[in-house]
Amino acid sequence: MPEQITISAETWDLLNTPSTATLTTVLAKKGLWNTFLTGVQPLAAGQRMAGRAFTLRYIPSREDLDTSLKFDNLTDPQRLAIEKVGPGEILVIDARGDERGGTMGAILATRMQVRGAAGVVTDGAFRDSPVIAQCGMPAYARSAHAATNKTIHHPCDFQLPIACAGVAVYPGDVLIGDDEGVVVIPPHLAEEVAREAAAQEHREDFIIDKIRGGASLVGTYPMDERTQAEYEQTLRDQ
Numbered sequence: 001m002p003e004q005i006t007i008s009a010e011t012w013d014l015l016n017t018p019s020t021a022t023l024t025t026v027l028a029k030k031g032l033w034n035t036f037l038t039g040v041q042p043l044a045a046g047q048r049m050a051g052r053a054f055t056l057r058y059i060p061s062r063e064d065l066d067t068s069l070k071f072d073n074l075t076d077p078q079r080l081a082i083e084k085v086g087p088g089e090i091l092v093i094d095a096r097g098d099e100r101g102g103t104m105g106a107i108l109a110t111r112m113q114v115r116g117a118a119g120v121v122t123d124g125a126f127r128d129s130p131v132i133a134q135c136g137m138p139a140y141a142r143s144a145h146a147a148t149n150k151t152i153h154h155p156c157d158f159q160l161p162i163a164c165a166g167v168a169v170y171p172g173d174v175l176i177g178d179d180e181g182v183v184v185i186p187p188h189l190a191e192e193v194a195r196e197a198a199a200q201e202h203r204e205d206f207i208i209d210k211i212r213g214g215a216s217l218v219g220t221y222p223m224d225e226r227t228q229a230e231y232e233q234t235l236r237d238q
Helices: 009-015 020-029 077-082 106-114 129-134 187-212 225-237
Strands: 049-060 089-094 119-122 139-141 153-158 162-164 167-169 174-177 182-185
Touching (some): 020 174, 020 187, 077 106, 077 153, 089 162, 106 129, 119 174, 129 139, 182 187
Parallel strands (some): 049 089
Antiparallel strands (some): 049 153, 162 167
């Protein structure tokens, strides 16, 4: 498992600026193509999520273990994980993409929020999703489902590498979420990705302004020498 790497406040500030689309482009340029959680959407629009991954893995439930619907707060990996998620961390639940039951509900989400969690993500479903959507903590899922987790899922372990929506997620990975979805950034790349993404976003704002003003794609996107010189002059002026 990768070593825990400290990320500066400046880097977090920079990461909170670019879109997940920009971040995925920067990561692709570094050879990391599979970083976006396909199909995972925010429960509420207009929220920004940033934090470190705290992972939880589910396997399929089995009737002799799970259909009693008993929840032991002292032994159940889901409950143990909820009580360990700390400030700035995001609970990432590997539900194998199975949406036939909720992975957690409003009470557990509220407990995480009180503990300072930065969000919760699953490639499955949430139950009580309207309540979770209104609680103010960013939450991302494929869908909603009213059934409790153990009808489909068996909490297996936490703080180990998982797959979420087809993306490898290691404990401590950086997750950024916006209205489009969630991107996973290896922590050792966080600072350089943050700086490059912020710079790319600034360039793209300049390009969009040019396009809105009637400029052709030719020479503008990508920029030719003349447009590049104009952009650099804009940087100096600012």
